[in-house]
Amino acid sequence: MKNNLAERRTGRNWTQADLAAALGVSRQTVISIEREKFDPSLPLAFLIARTFDCAIEEIFTAD
């Protein structure tokens, strides 16, 4: 899955550690999602969308 998580995160001036803390996951998890090497679970995808006040499909798109 492709995503624009890095752009959204930097748009808020958040570090990867900030986002990881907000999501309650490790920084490695955020790094892996941003590099599109790890597809988050559905609950985590919902949480990410809620964190950025948008819908899941605005962040994640199928390859």
Next chain:
Amino acid sequence: MSKVPFTSRRAPVHHYVLAVILGAILTIAVSVLVGVSNPGDFWLAAGIGALCSAYPAMSLGARVFVSNNTVTRDARGEQSVELQWMRQAGAGAFLDVLVATIVAVLVLVIGRFTVDALPVLLGLVVLSALDAGVRYLVIRYRALK
């Protein structure tokens, strides 16, 4: 039993005492069992048994009586990438150990070699632990580089 605030990260003192008592009981039980199974050298065998079992026994005591008060549960641990890495490493290590065991069995059967079971089993334990550890590090390195 007193309740300790979840964030205090300290267990009541009697929990630590109970952990040590449970660990000591298990250590003594294992060492006596090992000693009895080697009657010719009871104290040496019992000592080795105690050395091998003390750490896991004390750890079990801490897990049962202390951890609930001192360890914060990772609410989203299931959703972290580390869990996926561990699963991948474990699955790969399992297949490696399976193949290694099959190859070893074939070599022993075809070559009609006779070996003690203990070193073979210890070798499998070391192989599986090392394999899973190395695989985890490689998967992690590839994901983060």
